[in-house]
Amino acid sequence: AQTVTQSQPEMSVQEAETVTLSCTYDTSESDYYLFWYKQPPSRQMILVIRQEAYKQQNATENRFSVNFQKAAKSFSLKISDSQLGDAAMYFCAYPTPGGSQGNLIFGKGTKLSVKP
Amino acid sequence: ETGVTQSPTHLIKTRGQQVTLRCSSQSGHNTVSWYQQALGQGPQFIFQYYREEENGRGNFPPRFSGLQFPNYSSELNVNALELDDSALYLCASSFRGSYNEQFFGPGTRLTVL
Numbered sequence: 001a002q003t004v005t006q007s008q009p010e011m012s013v014q015e016a017e018t019v020t021l022s023c024t025y026d027t028s029e030s031d032y033y034l035f036w037y038k039q040p041p042s043r044q045m046i047l048v049i050r051q052e053a054y055k056q057q058n059a060t061e062n063r064f065s066v067n068f069q070k071a072a073k074s075f076s077l078k079i080s081d082s083q084l085g086d087a088a089m090y091f092c093a094y095p096t097p098g099g100s101q102g103n104l105i106f107g108k109g110t111k112l113s114v115k116p
Numbered sequence: 117e118t119g120v121t122q123s124p125t126h127l128i129k130t131r132g133q134q135v136t137l138r139c140s141s142q143s144g145h146n147t148v149s150w151y152q153q154a155l156g157q158g159p160q161f162i163f164q165y166y167r168e169e170e171n172g173r174g175n176f177p178p179r180f181s182g183l184q185f186p187n188y189s190s191e192l193n194v195n196a197l198e199l200d201d202s203a204l205y206l207c208a209s210s211f212r213g214s215y216n217e218q219f220f221g222p223g224t225r226l227t228v229l
Contacts (some may be wrong), residue, residue, distance in 0.1 A: 004158075017136050042222065043204060043222050043223045043225075044220060044221070044222045044223070045159070045206060045208070046220070047218075050217070058219050063158075066214035091158050091159070093158075096161070096172075103149060103161045103164055103174070103217065104149075104151075104159070104161060105161070106158030106159050106160070108156075108157055108158050109156075109157075109158050109159050
């Protein structure tokens with residue numbers, strides 16, 4: 001079975017500091033995408049960053065970057081210069097095998113708190 | 117550009133009843149996916165619709181059914197509600213053909229008493 005594991009149910013970071021959220025996954029596919037989604041208390045899921053597995057270069061979006069280790073099936077999210085608005089649930093996800101539209105498999109999430 | 121919208125925002129039903137949740141896709145999108153998110157969990161894929169036909173289904177019983185309309189809006193129907201159906205139901209739209217981003221709606225919070 002395809003799985004996504006987020007081993008940190010909760011994390012806390014001081015404003016302006018850096019935090020890393022962990023994610024491991026299990027897939028037999030060689031080409032796939034990986035995603036980090038943010039879900040604030042408003043409930044709306046927002047895509048934070050996307051990584052294409054065939055690209056060796058780690059994806060970066062402003063203060064958000066990933067550390068993608070394909071062999072280890074690890075996909076961590078680094079948030080730099082944390083802001084109060086970063087407080088939310090963060091979910092790691094990837095598409096089910098063969099699904100070009102990405103019927104996503106999600107982890108259980110990490111709740112990130114940002115302290116002022 | 118209008119984003120994904122869902123209605124209603126909240127809903128309370130009793131066990132055994134039936135419910136219909138609605139979703140309007142983002143403009144230009146032709147694929148709709150539905151997810152169930154139990155409290156404290158990540159979303160779980162229910163099914164996806166493309167060109168008005170079901171195009172993939174997760175591990176959910178047949179009492180979960182759906183429709184997609186020509187304007188790409190969608191409905192999720194749940195019959196014979198059970199207490200465990202209480203959850204946040206998320207709709208996501210996308211454009212089929214590539215690993216494009218799925219745009220999520222704000223969800224419908226269903227409570228079954």
